[in-house]
Amino acid sequence: MAGTVTAAAREALVRACAGRVEDATDTDLVGATAPRWVVRPTSTEEVSAVLHSATEHDLAVVVRGAGTKLAWGHDPERLDVVLDTSGLDTLVEHAAGDLIAVVGAGRRLSDLQDDLAGASQRLGVDPARSGTVGGAVATAATGPMRLAHGAVRDLVIGMTIVRADGVVAHSGGKVVKNVAGYDLGKLLTGSWGTLGVITQVAFRLHPVPAGRTWVTGAPMSQVVLREVVRSLVHSQVVPSAVELDRPVGGGDAVVSVLLEGHPEGLDDRAAEVAALLGHGAQRQQEPPAWWGREPVAGGEGADDQDALLKVTHELAALSKLLDALARAESVSGCRAALRGSVAVGTATVAVGGGADEVAAFTTALRASAPGFGGSVVLLEGPPGTTDFVDPWGPVGGLSLMQAVKAQFDPGRLLAPGRFVGGI
C-alpha cells in the first residue's frame, strides 16, 4: 500500500472512530499476522463507520474481544485493522422479570454474570476460556452448563450486527419466542467474525436454582466409564452437567455430575447419581478443581503451551472416541488429555508436542472421527501446525457456506481465510 493511500485510510479510520485509532504493536498479532492499526469503537454507529472506511479503502478487519481465542483457526490471509470491542461493553438492559438481557459484545462474560447474579439469574454459558460476550458468541463457546441450558446459539434471542459494507442489521428481538424472519443470530453465532461484526446481543437468561450439589465418582476404567455414562445419560435424574476428566496419557477417568433444583429435592437425586457412579462416589458443595477448565497435557501447572482441539461425538460413542484418542497418542507420540461434556457430545483435548506431532495427532484422531460420529477441529497449535493439517477438517455444506460468505462479505474483508474452507 502506497504511503499516501495508507495515510488516507488511517485518516478515514480516525474520523470513523472519534480518534480511537492506534498503530498496532507486537501485542496485537492475530496468530502470526500483524495488523497496521487497532481501532476501538464505542458504539454500533462507530463500528458501522469503521467498516464503511474499511470497504472504501479495502482494509481487512479482525474483531478482537478479550483476545483469548484470537489465535484459533487459520491466521488471516491479510490484515489491516484489529477492531477492539472493549468499548462496546455496556449492559444495555437487564429485564429480570422477563429473564432477558441485552448487552454490548465487548462486555466481559464474567462481568455480565456478576450483573445478573444480583437478581439470582445467569446466562447459561460457561466456557473454560472466558473472554467477552461477543467472543463467546462468535466462537460458539461451550461449557458444562450447556446440558442444562443449551448451546450459546439457543440462548441468543436477538442480535445487532454490522456488515462488512457498514450496514447495520438486527434480527430476532427481546422475546424468547419469535419466528419473524431469518434467524441471523444463529448464523452469526460461531461464524468467527467472518460474516459481520456482532455489536450487541440479546440473551435468554435462566434463574439460578436455589440448590446445587456435585457428585463425583472415583476414578474408573474405560469399561466401567462407558456403562456409568450410559446409565447417567438415560437416567431421569436431569443433571445440569455431566463432565468427564480423562487425564493425560490415558489413566483412569473421573466423572462428575452437577445437580441443581429445589434444595429439598436434591438429596434423593444425589443418592441416585451416587448409585450410578458406583463405589467411592462423593457428594460435595463445590466442583472438583478441574471442573469447567481446559485439559492440560503438559501436566497440571506446566508452562508448556498445549495444542487445543475441539472434538464432538455421538453420545454412545464415547468409548470409541477414547480408543481413538489412545491410538492417536501412540501414532503421533504426543500425550493428550481430554475433558468433555459427555451427555452433550463435546470435548476439549489438549495435546503436548511440536507442530508436526500435533498435526499427526490431529490427522490420526480425525481419521477415526467417522467411528465416533463427530468432528475434530484444531483450535490452536504450535506455530506452523496448520502447514501440515487443515485445522477444520471436512465440512458438510461447504459450498452453501461459501455462498453465504460471498453474499455477506464479497470483498473478503472480515477475517479472510480464518474459517472453514478458506472462508
Added chain:
Amino acid sequence: MDTDVLAARLRALVGDAAVITDRQRLRTYECDGLAQYRVVPAVVVLAASTEDVAAVVRECAAQRVPFVARGSGTGLSGGALPHADGVLIVMSTMRRILEVDRDNQRAVVEPGVINLQLSDVTRADGYYYAPDPSSQQVCSIGGNVAENSGGAHCLKYGFTSNHVTGLELVAPTGEVEQIGGKAPDAPGYDLLGALVGSEGTLGVVTAATVRLTRTPADVRTLLAAFPGTDQAGAAVSAVIGAGVIPAAIEMMDALAIEAAEAAVQCGYPEGAGAVLIVEIDGPASDVQQVFEEVEGHCRAHGAFEIRIAADDAERALFWKGRKSAFAAVGRISPDYIVQDGVIPRTALPEVLSSIARLSAESGVRVANVFHAGDGNLHPLVLFDDSVEGESERAEEVSGAILDLCIQHGGSITGEHGVGSDKAKYMPRMFTDDDLDTMQLVRCAFDPSSISNPGKVFPTPRLCGERPGRHQGVHPLAEAGVAEVF
C-alpha cells in the same frame, strides 16, 4: 414454461402416478391451515424419495419454475400456499421413521413423519420428541422444521430449532447437502440455525435428525381459576420470579373459557375470569417441592379454586379446553382472526388492558389464549363477515394488536410463522436494512428466488392482501383429524 411440457418432464423424472395436473385433484392443495388464501398450483408432485425431490428441484431450477414444499398443510400463516405457475412438492408421502437411535438420543425421520407419531414410537423406550405444536396429531416434522414450530411445552424444552441436529437438504439448485448429524457442532456456519424456521425459502428438507428427550420421572398439572387475568398474570409473575421454569404455563380469559365450554364441555370452574394451567415435570423429589410452591403462588394471588390432576385422564381433561380453544371460538363467532404476537411477559397486564380498550372502542370482541410463560399471545379477534364493515374493523383491531406487541419490544409471530399472511407486517418490526440482510441468506441459497417465493419477505405482489381469517371451524378440526390449539 408451458404446464403440459413441465408436467411431461416431471412425469419422466418421477413417474406418472406421482404427478397431478387434474384441476379437481390440484384443488385439494390450494390452501393450508389458513384457508382464506387459496391458489391452485400448476402441478403437484407427490415425492417418494430424496432423489425425486432433487430431480424435481433441478428441473425447476433449470426452467426457473417456482416450487413450494408442503407437509401436512396445517400451517396458520399460509407458508405452504402454492404458486399458481409453480410446482407444489407434497412431502407427506415421505413418512418413514428411518432410525430410532435411543443410545444416541436421536431419531432420523423423513419430513412427512407426523410429529406425535415419533413420540408414540419412542415412548416405550422412555423417550419422546419434545416440540409439541398443538396440531401435533397431524402436523409433519418437515413442516415443523420449516416453521420452527413451538408448542405449549417450549418454555422449558425449546422450539424445533433446539431439537434438530442434522438435515438433508435439497438446495434450490437441486444439489443434495448433508448438514450436521447426530453429533453437535459440525464445523462451519450454523446452517441448521438458518434453515430451521426459514419457511421453505431455502430449499426442501428431505430428512431430519432430531433429538429424543428422556421422559420425565414425574409430571404434575394444576388448573387454577382466578377472578380475572390481572390476578392470573400476577400468579405467573410470582412463579417465574421464584425461579421456577414450568414445563407449561397457559392462560385463558373469560371469553376463551366460554368458547371452550361451549365446544368441549371442559368443566372449568364456574365464574372464572381467567384460568391458568401449570405443568411441572422432572425428577419426582424436585417436582413435589416445586409444585407445592406453585400452588402457593396461585392461592396467594387470588386463585379461588385449584384442581390438581389425579391422573393422565384428568390431565388430558385440563388440556382439552386449552387445546381446543381456537376451534372453539367458532362456536361463539362465525368468523375470527387468530393472532400470534409475542410480548415481554411482564408487559402482559398492560397489553391485556390495551387489547380490552381496543375491543371496547371498536366493538370487536377479542378472546385471549396464551402461552403465559413466554409472552406468546393468541388473541382471537371475533367478527361476522356477513355484517358490513365488521371484517375491516376486525382487521384493524388485529393489526393494532400486532403494533402493541412491537411497541413493547415483542414480535409479530411467536410460532405460526410469517408466511403469506404476515409478510406485510415485517417492515413494522424490521428496517429495510434488516430485511435486506436476511435476504442475503436467501440469495446465497436460492439466487433465482424459486424456493417458496413471495413468503416471509414483503413483496409488491402481497401488498394489500387481507390478514389471516378463519371461517368458523378449521377445516381439519371439523373433519376430526386435528384439534387446533
